[in-house]
Amino acid sequence: MKSIVCHGPHDLRVEEAKVPQMGSEDVLIAVKAGGICGSDLHYYHDGGFGAVKIQHPMVLGHEVSGQVVEVGEAVFNVSVGDLVAVNPSVPCGCCEYCKKAMYNHCLDMRFYGSAMRVPHIHGAFSQQLVAKASQCFAFKAGTQASDAAFCEPFSVALHAVGRIGSLIGKRILVTGAGPIGALVVVAAKLHGALEVVATDIVEEALERVQVLGADKVFNVGQGGNPLAAYGENKGYFDAVVECSGSQAAILSALEVVRPKGRIVQLALGGDVTIPQNAIVTKEVELCGSFRFYEDFAWAVELIGSGRVDLSPLLTQTFSLENVVDAFELASDRKRAMKVQIEF
Secondary structure, eight states: OEEEEEEETTEEEEEEOOOOOOOTTEEEEEEEEEEOOHHHHHHHHHSEETTEEOOSOEEOOOEEEEEEEEEOTTOOSOOTTOEEEEOOEEOOSOSTTGGGTOGGGOTTOEETTBOSSSSOBOOSOBSEEEEEGGGEEEOOTTOOHHHHTTHHHHHHHHHHHHTTOOOTTOEEEEEOOSHHHHHHHHHHHHTTOSEEEEEESOHHHHHHHHHTTOSEEEETTSSSOTTGGGGGGGOSEEEEEEOSOOHHHHHHHHHHEEEEEEEEEOSOOSOOOOOHHHHHHTTOEEEEOOOOSTHHHHHHHHHHTTSSOOGGGEEEEEEGGGHHHHHHHHTOTTTOSEEEEEO
């Protein structure tokens, strides 16, 4: 089979690889579609992010769907021929956090396409993939592989929105309208938000989130403070989901969130300075959101049932042979939202 392997910054190769051996609880999948994530782009451009760097060639990718080719004798949840989405998280199941069902905080997590541990955990950008049956979630007939490949990033958005609590009748601000921010807009609307406002510095990204249901959008990169009116009377928004990783976005969120509102920090970034007085005097709750777990099954159900249509997010699909072109387009926020590879 062929795999997409990153050797370092701007060194992406399509290489021959052996299909891993299957165990009794494993599933062999012919990968059909794979979405390029922000972390994949960090490996492609920078060889990693922060202190996490590629130390040996690593297969990228963790947003994939495919067709079941073979199942182990102990597999009963999926069958040959099923279209499945593959959860890229493989928690150990026995650490203190797994025992509390806090699987996304597993102390021995094996997450596809990650250089956080050595040897690295290879990703899923291969023509064939052997996964645990517990990672595989089947769709009803007729679901498109491209839609199914959105399950992983949509799970991230669902988890973040879940950190807010009930959204019925609430007004939500989403800062950062990239793929995850756009999916947060979808998830917030699905959860009953009365109004969802999105901000970004790229006009084209804002146009796309409006298609997905954002009630208002503001370009905060053109000078001035377009959110100033929302800061009157101690704030307007019941909650903010911060998807940009920008200190300016966090400061803005503190200005426009209502007293006792909640700010969910979803994006990763560097160290930031936060005004403590604003948090104290408005009694604001600041919390993080990291990956997902049970949310993946919900994403499968929502996408497979047609309750959400994420197809407007898909900018273009590339063949395996044109993977470098795919990564270059995915890096251009003016032209692309989500780029997928067809295997």
